[in-house]
Amino acid sequence: MATTTSQSQSQSQHPPDPDPSPEPNPDTTNPPLDSQISHTHQLSYWSSQTADITGMLGGYPQVSRIDLQASKNFIAKVRRLSRQSPSQDTHASSSNNGKSPATPIRPAPKKLNLALDCGAGIGRITSGLLLNVAHTVDIVEPVPKFTDVLSQLKPSPDQGKVGQIFNVGLESWSPPADRKYDLVWVQWCLGHLTDKQAVMFLKLAAGSLAGYDEGDGDEGEGEAQGWIMVKENLSTDEWGEDLFDDVDSSVTRSDQKFKQLFEEAGLKIVRSDVQSGFPKSLYPVRMYALRPK
Template identity: 35%
Template sequence: MDEVFGEDSAFYSKAEVYWKQVPPTVDGMLGGYGSISNVDINGSKKFMQKFLGEGQGKTGNGFALDCGAGIGRITKRLLLPLFRTVDLVDVTQEFLDQAKSYLGEDGKRVENYFCCGLQDFQPQPSRYDVIWIQWVIGHLTDEHLVEFLRRCQGGLKPGGLIIIKDNVAYDGVVPDEVDSSVCRDLPLVRKLAQQAGLGLVHEEQQLDFPEEIYQVWTLAYR
């Protein structure tokens, strides 16, 4: 894996440089695939609604954290409609600045905009009902991903959930030199989450995406 990631500092700094050149738009956030946003959000809503509500195994709707939030596409379309308060964290300040206008009136229910790489981010203990981590785990080394997920577990309220939604390789680890990221296969994602001490609650594949892109899976952990 060291051959894939190289020097940690270079792996992260190259990604930061890449994202600073990306336009702060929905199309920019989705790598030119802005057309999949509706399908993505609808799939995520159906997934999330399995867990919201009262009773055993359900989670609250008070606080959510959007990791790798970009301009707030997921916050606006998924998290703010389902949760009372949302925090955003992203490594690119320009995206967070754009989010404040993009989110519109509902942005008043965003409490914090954290500009920080996830390898360094420390969620407030016992704050969140849901921590949503989408299309960003490939920007963390294996070691840092495990450490980040452990910190996220500490940031959950009782009954809270960590949701990972991301591209999944068919076999092994596929590096992307353009944005300085990797795409892991599903067994490795599961293994790293297990190393972080997380227990898998539910997983499913996102359907109806274009055939030419990676398969995308959503996994819920406690």
């Protein structure tokens, strides 16, 4: 049964905002845009949105299917990187009339044990993606009316189940010692954190990965078996600057800025792909698969 912790403030999964095509601003003397972030404002904004897919995606419900399919493909590609090809049958040529052995069929990947959906909203990604790849999915979501909807999800028999529900924002989340995640999914919510908060969250997420142990420096220790996967809008500013959205008090960062934050958090990029198929009026979206260095 899902459990709910005390409420805090922050973010739900943020839809791919329309690109406002802002004027370039080369002025670097101003304070960083993330200093304008207000978690109180964010919580107020998201609490005013409808608890449905239209509300979660800012009026663009039509992108949900394309988004989920691309994410599913991305997870499959990343998991394939860590799976060895099955050994070929050495007797295949003699049992196949001398022909070259057929390409071995890869077994279907096993379900992950435990995943975490960050800024889960009403569970669009939980139900449409993560419950299909993990036995249990924990939730981080600060808006109670969204988790009220999510807690009523009825997974199909071949899906996993919803585990613990943390009604807090990412800036307040701390992983329980007894939860080790095979996958931490972070989509459209890092923009609701300051740079410093984002780095701290990513460090905590890295420490919560299955198999991760800081160790004592011996070879083979400290290698995580899970992944952090980040999927976020990218800034289109000509000067590569962050863009601030005062409607929901969020920051849209550049690819370069994300790489900087990942580096500060001690993470390496295992794979990175661009989302395709979205309307051109929306921000570009990039996916990153991360692991501790």
